Amino acid sequence: MRLLLKPSYFTQSCRILFEKKFHTQVTAFSAKKVGEVIKDVERIRNIGISAHIDSGKTTLTERLLFYTGQLDQMHEVRGKDEVGAKMDFMELERQRGITIQSAATYVMWKNININIIDTPGHVDFTVEVERALRVLDGAVLVLCGVGGVQSQTLTVNRQMRRYNVPCIAFINKLDRTGANPLRVLSQLRSKLGHNAAFLQLPIGLEEHLEGVIDLITMKALYFQEPQGMKIVEEEIPEDLLSLAKEKRQELIEHVADADETLGEIFLDEREPTVTELQDAIRRATIKRQFTPVMLGSALKNRGVQPLLDGILEYMPNPSQVTNYVIDNSNEEEMKTVMDPERTDEKPLVALAFKLEAGKFGQLTYMRMYQGGLKRGDTIFNTRTGKKTKVARLVRMHADEMQEVSEAYAGDICALFGVDCASGDTFVTKGNMNLSMESMFVAEPVIAMSIKPAKNSDLDNFSKGIARFTKEDPTFKVHWDDDNKETIAQGMGELHLDIYAQRLEREFNCKVVLGRPRVSFKESLKEPVSFDYLHKKQSGGRGEFARVSGDVAPLPVEENTKLDFQDKTVGTNVPKPFIPAVNVGFRDYCEKGPLTGHRVSGVVFNLRDGANHPVDSSDRAFQHAAHGAMKHVFTHGEWQILEPVMMVEVNIPEEFQTAVMAGLNRRNAVPLNDMFGYSNELRSQTQGKGEFTMEYSRYCPVSMDTTEKLIQEFQESDEQGKKRKKN
Template structure:
């Protein structure tokens, strides 16, 4: 490492699913001589792209975990993170953008700005990451890069400006015209490695001149010198580039490049632009919070001489222990240093420091401020800050969305159970959006995540990486039982065996209440039940609530009043009255018309207005009750109450209804009675389960 901070670029490549992020990274690595052969994402050769190192990624042709690498281009060091596109792996994009200085937003020239492009753009806004756009797949039929630029302006509100125009489109894509140098650029050789500059073809000259005027107009907003030069018709390349860079760094301008990664066209000019237009670590102001000074903000200097501040932004558990991806913001993190984990206050000695290239690593001596590297064998959590002893600063943590979908998983045998718990520990530590817990009511292990694909991938990884065979099922819904009318009971418990027997009589009534789960009241007069046995009666009734007689669901919303009873001088005991209470409960409960209640969720769906009807219909189909809807700009917000039992798999349904543009949140609202038809189904199902167990 040369440690010249001005020559370092930390960039992320992010976009909608299937826009070509991994293919673009593969070409960048090839042209920067990091790899010597190009492999395709869904290649026939079985090798797969360099950055998709996980078996599952190669099979499915998607990126699941973000991967880091580095390369050199014309004296600049570029650290790249290739991120997933699926909304299910949103945390991977989130944490990558948290530590990067700049980003390339890849867009498909046919699909344009798609739903995930919007999500990624919001994430870039959240962390104020300067970006430039690359319109990929210009070789596909229906390609129209200028339509994509207008979508960037309308849908994402970017001040998007073309830096190039394509020479030919679709199958005729030959190269691009560079609007800064006003030259035509062609990419020759088997893999487009030989760049040839020529004069602009006659038929494109007027369009190129017009687009260059637009570029100068947009850039002159950021430079008075350029504005004067434009009036005198004396614009130089350097003047133009420095004005564009100024606009890009403040996120007030988005330069747009175009080409086709798959056809090896337009990648080298993009790399030139990364080095000239995107920020180096020194251009970005990073802040930390001073814990000794009431969390006041401190601006970090990228100076390697200052005390060290670094952020652990991603963890991976490999066969050799935990690998912690780290970004140094200030100072120097070297092998053998002792640093402090601010969250735990513990001292940590740095053993091995490495630099990542997908899943391969190179040992290095230190990570200087502005660089991204990885540490081995350190115990920490994602989002922890490490500092030199003597200072107490912490980086702000990243935004972690709440999980929206759950599944119950059951291991097949004891060996699978041990491996499953190892896997769950590791996954929940690595991925903050993946949560796991054991349901108190059903005893099932429940996993929650960002979508069905998210959970499917983790279950598949359990099988492959941990040899843990698990079966999955929808989590059992937490149903309840209650009663609908008042009923009386009068129960005598008698048991006579040798010696003293058991005797107790309990009489009274049971009635429904709505406010509380269980109320016990004693109206005994004249000592019909001796005072010392009243608590035993209450305990006997309470013990019946865990499993109701109707369906073995917990019982709620009942009031029990006892007003009479009888005791025996010798045979009455606490145990006898507990048994009498149990018998009395069963007698009264059966007469009080028991019903099943189910959890009702408050569901809020946010969808573009054009899909409002479809979204409402999907809630109605799920026994939902629409409470209200309102329009907020282009988005429509629908509020509804829907039974939890009907909400499994809803995220997938909603995405397909709305082209992935809608999202929903769900929280518990209340319990309501289950409709008769569904109650009958539940009873039938429970009877079958019992039969199978027997």
């Protein structure tokens, strides 16, 4: 079903809601108010803009900044003026037309402060979305009106669910040919499992898109002038009135399913008032039991101001979100609810969620959850115990800073000179027992050798690698002693290529990347029992430790994890030595028996053992764990696992046969078979095809791949032994 494309005509009863002259007033008002310390927590919103790549997130954020007076002019991501969007301030972002780093900003709309984080859409930079959603109270899920729910949309939706983040869905790009919001709504319900309904209907579609119908107030809103500054409210066109009534009733039914109060009104067969309906939508949205769907086109300046109103109306303020802090003062960890009151009377709890190196040193982005922070305060890192005096406290507007003197619960701010890692908790003196759960960080799935093109650039290379690995927990670099080369690991080819370019641009160090290598893993097929005695009684102090138990495969959905279970009873293995067994087990799993890749998807069950009152030690039990794992390596049946990707290909229909044949030749989804696919797809589709790929899970490799990997490992091992002899 397609919505009517017929344009509607203006009536004499039209009422101008916003005029261009009003924008000047908004600009002045926002500039005056946006930096102030707001005491009322109800006047704060913390939201993220998240979506599949190329859904229009950054363009939408640009419009939000413009209509709230933070920008005097709007610029496009790949505009002809070559200025670029405000939030894509990195040179590489403007050159490639994609968002690489999440960027924070803030706006004022109707006297409410909205902190906004614009996140990347490409799967290679998914950690930026992960840590943003970890600290936000709500989000705008942007969906392409043509593409609908796409591969990365599924990932973003999963991340929102992980952190219990409520969202508004904004169906963007309704000006494009083939836009179909009804189909997108259907996908939102079927693919993502949302209880969702339209809050608006479009007036026209594609090139005829003029405005939206507000199903709550039952009014038509038209966006006039090139920049959409003049909003005209009219009665709903007659040809859309019956559809509007139908969709409003559908909206009420969906919200009534999620909200008890509106459910009672619905059962009484009473028409809810505008206020009753809005209140019910807010309650259901905050509980993540309903997703309001709004419409528009950010590029054509349609529907952005109503979205701002929706953020104020339906997204929670910090006091409406329950956040927990872990109290580690006792042996049993206790979770307590933090107080969101904007006062410094409560103990400070803040989470460092993003690190960024700037011209003034390391910039640490923090979300304040409890208490207050002022310039000159001393704060403590609960992980390291280090204390830091707060010298500078700023709020970020993309790459610009605004000095602030204080920040309170609910604020997102940034500090200089803080030595920490992403995910660290900061508190005030006397509260070192408090900490927060960090964010989820995915394991890298691809590796390449990396080295500076010139030996003279080695110092700059080391500085750049140290900075980037600290900023991005999914970018890892280590030295491979067997092959005598530095290995960089990341989430995809683009991820590593971006860091190679940043090393050249920001550290004047051109690098050479080797052939991409997949992060294979090795795992057991069946459980293997062990009973190993480590005994040494000649030459110095003796060593004695015995461990017995079994190593078993974990369920398929946990095949990327390593687990250790202490199932001992009694004191045959004294409790102080248990951690040493765990350390020995994990150390030995760094290199598997088949190809030297890391072992995963197994659990080490320690069931019994023995000790000596004099000769037992941590070292002895670590060696015993090594011996037990060596036994398991020898007697177990092992398999190799590889990352399998979810691939989405968008192509004109006439190329379908050739593209499907190409995917079948590549076995469709293993990452190891997808290198270089972008060039193949371009040649198959005359440059018209595009694809996205994201990690899905680890699965066993084929027999051919197993034999090939084992052969390569044996040849590499022999070469390594020869190098050592020479």
